[in-house]
Amino acid sequence: MKKRNPFIAALLSLITPGLGSFYNSSNNLFYLFFISFIFFNYLITINNIYVFLAGIFLGIFLWIFSILHSFFQARKIKEIELGKLKKFYIYLIPIIIVFTSNIYFSSNAKFTSFNIPAKSMQPTLLVGDYVFFDKNYYLKNEVKYGDLVVFKTKDNVDFVKRVIGMPGDNVQISEGKILLNNVLIKKIKTDDFIEEDMLGNIERTRKYTEKLFNVEYEVLDLMDNSIVDNTNIYLVPEGHYFVMGDNRDNSLDSRFIDIGFVPEDKILHRANFIYWAKDKSRIASFLN
Numbered sequence: 001m002k003k004r005n006p007f008i009a010a011l012l013s014l015i016t017p018g019l020g021s022f023y024n025s026s027n028n029l030f031y032l033f034f035i036s037f038i039f040f041n042y043l044i045t046i047n048n049i050y051v052f053l054a055g056i057f058l059g060i061f062l063w064i065f066s067i068l069h070s071f072f073q074a075r076k077i078k079e080i081e082l083g084k085l086k087k088f089y090i091y092l093i094p095i096i097i098v099f100t101s102n103i104y105f106s107s108n109a110k111f112t113s114f115n116i117p118a119k120s121m122q123p124t125l126l127v128g129d130y131v132f133f134d135k136n137y138y139l140k141n142e143v144k145y146g147d148l149v150v151f152k153t154k155d156n157v158d159f160v161k162r163v164i165g166m167p168g169d170n171v172q173i174s175e176g177k178i179l180l181n182n183v184l185i186k187k188i189k190t191d192d193f194i195e196e197d198m199l200g201n202i203e204r205t206r207k208y209t210e211k212l213f214n215v216e217y218e219v220l221d222l223m224d225n226s227i228v229d230n231t232n233i234y235l236v237p238e239g240h241y242f243v244m245g246d247n248r249d250n251s252l253d254s255r256f257i258d259i260g261f262v263p264e265d266k267i268l269h270r271a272n273f274i275y276w277a278k279d280k281s282r283i284a285s286f287l288n
Helices: 006-015 019-023 027-043 049-076 088-107
Strands: 111-115 130-134 148-152 158-165 170-174 177-180 187-189 193-196 202-212 215-221 240-244 267-276
Touching: 006 019, 006 049, 019 027, 019 049, 019 088, 027 049, 027 088, 049 130, 049 267, 111 267, 158 170, 158 177, 177 202
Parallel strands: none
Antiparallel strands: 111 130, 130 267, 148 158, 148 267, 158 240, 170 177, 187 202, 193 202, 202 215
16 A cells, blocks of 8 residues: 655656556556547647647647646545556556657647747748648649748748749849739838837837739738839749749848748748747737
8 A cells, every 4th residue: 555646646647648547556547548648739730720720739738637636636646555556667568659659740740830030021920930741731732822831941941921923933132022924013011110129129010911913912022112113024934933922021032032032842831820929919920
């Protein structure tokens, strides 16, 4: 007969959901927590953002609940008789199974996460936004005008930009406006974009709604007559795309030789969902 240590019970459930219940001799509860957690892990491999999010949030909830339940359950237990299955090495089996399943399911997850480190995609993506991107979207779908994509640069760095030009298009910037195949892409002035700098000063930037065929999004215009407000014509080669940042005067993109046209095989993922942001009103926002 032995007492149960609540902290050991909580630690075991932290390592493997439900293992603290096994330590407390609640075997049925252990099986429920353990199998449910494996199932929620499996859900992140489903190519549906709602199922993916459900798998993540349910898994986290179950994990936290199992830790708390194991802790308070152990406090209530006076003494229990340990069975033959309470040997130390038995605990390693579920730990190894969960560890292995975490690696397998994570590597097969259909969505991947990126943190936005720069201002080039303001106001669509802000510094500090955490975004889920659909990893396999372009295995079954074509790149479209207005898509927010992650691609590899010539220096093998991940960039996020918006697709403006398709293969065979000609693109030109004239007085800060886009001419796509000699047709002006309309943009309409809206309320200024307002942000606070590190010193607490309020900065206002001109903001516009731009419509690229059937896709509407917002762009910023920091200044008139910037170095890329008036350009030559860019003829997009076959198998390549022309991309731009939404913060038009503060974006390194296809207008610059350092980035240039983006080869199709360098486009990796499509933006899908903001799951965390400094501005809490932006959390749970869908993109594209």
